[in-house]
Amino acid sequence: MKSQYEQVFTKDHLGVKILGYALLFLMFFSFLLIAWYAPVERTMGLVQKIFYYHVPSAWVAFLAFGVVFVCSILYLTSKDKKWDVFAASSVEIGVVFVLIVLITGPIWARPVWEVWWTWEPRLTTTLILFLIYVAYLLLRYFGGKNEQTAKFSAVLGIIGFIDVPLVYLSINWWRRKHRRILRVSGWSRR
Amino acid sequence: MKQIFTILWKDLLVELKSKESLLSMFTFGLLILVIFNFAIEPTPAIKRAITPGLLWVTFLFSGVLGLNRSFALEKENMAIQGMLLAPVDRGLIYFGKFGANLIILLIAEILTLPFFLLFLNMPLFQHFWWIIGIILLGTIGFVAVGTLFSAMATNVKMSEVMLPLLLFPVSTPILLAAVACIRDVIAGEPFATYQNWFFLLVGFDMIFIVVPSLIFEYVVEE
Known part of the structure; x- marks a missing residue:
């Protein structure tokens, strides 16, 4: 039924x-x-247009994970299965959009920064975020469709979201030392 | 308080009788050290550079071994059922398990520590109490999240794989902060250079002791 x-x-x-x-x-x-x-950007050229996908995708992903957080709390307090379904669908949306961010980022970075990837704070945070919520999906997959899995994923939805500011803060501090090098050699050189 | 201590003591007693977790964690830690030394072939300069990171990689990896056992044992003989039937607040069960996991991992770490001096020339004794303090803070945060996730991972398929998948991304801040603190302590930097990291460690510890103790009951309830 x-x-x-x-x-x-x-x-x-x-x-x-x-x-x-x-x-x-x-x-x-x-x-x-x-x-x-949209006009073609003067210094970066055509590749800059990827921003129009890259940035909004990041917003959608963060919004989605915010929704997961709220729905997870609501699920644990109410045990209404509706919130679990909302949270799980939201994670799927978030993971897809984080993936878009992670794919479009390097495509933009290669011609502009001359590297595919740098361990820049926002990039790295996004990657960690992606890994946390991929683990969420794996947890649901391995847990099977039952109430216990719903509870476990709600717990991860809460812990994961609380963790994000700490991840960003720590990675930001971690990279602070290296940022000067980046400036000296110039953004386009590094 | 007495209930927490009872659960903690029960776990420690089981561990002291069998020494399963401790032995495997210690041996595994040594093995990681040896493998890294072969893989990197460190010169003295490289040794200095990799020691803080290698220290925490070793601790986190062997920590996962111990945490995996923590609730697997409870599940084997349905012992968790008995514990849940006892008229005890679930938060206290969390603290008991957390305390036991913490002590077991700390013992394994202290056993492994001399080998960092032996293999990597880590200046262990110049800043002994600072190093111990930071190891304590880092381990508290890791085990606090780890105990919660261990209770979850035990109940799903592929539990041994699931625990590190859940735990490592979430413990990134702990890893970075703990590595940065140890790095600066070993380099003989004054406290001011790494106080941010130090307080991040303390903050992480507080958040991830309070939050799991509140939601632990949802993880274990039937």
């Missing part, structure tokens, strides 16, 4: 349909804007 929320959030639901088509249209529209409306 389907529970109430499963009936609400199937793909045939009107709201889901409207949002889905709106998304499709807006994505296409934004692609047109990126391709023709």
